Amino acid sequence: MDREFKKIVLDNSDIIVQKWIDEIDSLKNSNYSSSVTDELLESTNREFVNIIFGSIQNEGDTKQLKEFSEKLINLGWQVSYITDGLQVFRRVTIDFILNQTDQIDTNYISELLHSVDKWVEPVIKQLVNEYSGNWENILSLQRVALQELSAPLIPVMDDITVMPLVGTIDTERAKLIMENLLDGVIKHSSEVVLIDITGVPVVDTMVAHHIVQAADAVRLVGATCILVGIRPEIAQTIVNLGIDLGKFPTKSSLRKGFIKALELTNRKIVDVEQKDSGMEQLIDSLGGE
Template sequence: MEFKQLVINNSDSIVQKWMEEIDSLKDSNYTATISDELYESTNREFVNVIFTSIRNEGSTKAVEDFSEKIINLGWPLSYITDGLQIFRRVSTEYLLTQSEKVDSNFFTNLSASVNDWVEPLIRELVNEYSGSWEHIVSLQRVALQELSAPLIPVMEGITIMPLIGTIDTERAKLIMENLLEGAIKHNSEVVLIDITGVPVVDTMVAHHIIQAAEAVRLIGATCILVGIRPEIAQTIVNLGIDLSNFPTKSSLKKGFSTALEITGRHVTDLNVKENNIEKMMDSLRGE
């Protein structure tokens, strides 16, 4: 207890030393881009939070507010850990200089007591940081999921699913669900799966795609696999994967014309533009 009182009573000199130490970190460190005034004021706030926490035995409100502010400003976690390590060192050194007789017993007590104040703080601040990171990761996962299996109805009865990036089991499941729901919702006779953007097709990915195609056939639509690049074709054959059960095409363009054939349509040029130009030329000649 007396160590604590000693530190609180002599907070001014400890703070001063702490400020010096952390200032020396500034240039060599991450915070080099932050203005001196901001750095100074944040340091003051930080050290105030530390002392508030020591005085109140872990008052969490001030710590929470401070960490929230620091996280919002985008300061690195190492600033917090460095600051607290420095504080631990500075206060230990200060307490050692204040006492006349130092034996190992005394030192153990002192160190335990300083750790008692500092460790909960470190734990809490690191928790706040990792909590915010986890939150961001979960947000990004949701965003990624929304982007991972898009379905585009391009024409009556024809739907395209462009896939980009690697496919894992979780994503494959999502792809299958979206594909089937979408095919029914848009009443699609033909569904094109475009794998131009899938970097690697191994047995697992192929298996998932085949399953999806089979399921699409069960609900009564046709599945065409498009965008098979030369290297993908080589891998598929080398791995002995049998894709002969459903049509495959090298490009979306070819796949689309197959889809048009299946739905009983074809593309006709209207030649309107050319005719117009000829008419214009004729009228010019006539004048």
């Protein structure tokens, strides 16, 4: 009986496809398709239903299913598009086959439902698995990228690096800050590291403790840590918490911290205009002699 049902479906695929598309179009305001053009939605719908028929005709072919799931992820559509689409296909197909015969009994309906489920279930399972697997991979890559960006170490000059911190610092991020600091100090042969907390909204006991730990770790590998971006409210919080930041220099701004870093590395900022003026006066005096 399954072969008979399959023949009916494949022989009337154009009609079933059109009925399927008509019903799917009614869902175009759903989250998975509200932000795409009508042309893209139509082409994606036709590709989807063709893949369904292709899976019915060529069981075990997963290449197209995998490519289609990747396309949906790139479009940013939810997995509900897959489940809704297959449920619509199931309903449209069953209704169409039932309308093709006058001899309907319980056994006929039971076999029909069993056959359609046998076509749909492998497709939905394969698509959802591929979809979930791709999402997990993308999320994993995004998580790694976010972690790298959440505690960047930027070499701004020989022997001087800066770590700008933005956002809330939790235990996991504090661990990442420590690792990046130590790796960066060694990699860039840094003598001074400036930790800029201008973008950190709250400095509590835990955050301050992690910063002190990071500074101590940097000191143990032979570099100096300067904490910059100390706003008045943060300074008051640190004092109220009784946290000792006297082990390393602190500055209110990155600019002041950078000047201090230059001093620690035996350099200084020179006013070019004053230097040029001094050279001109020296040349004039030599010429006068």
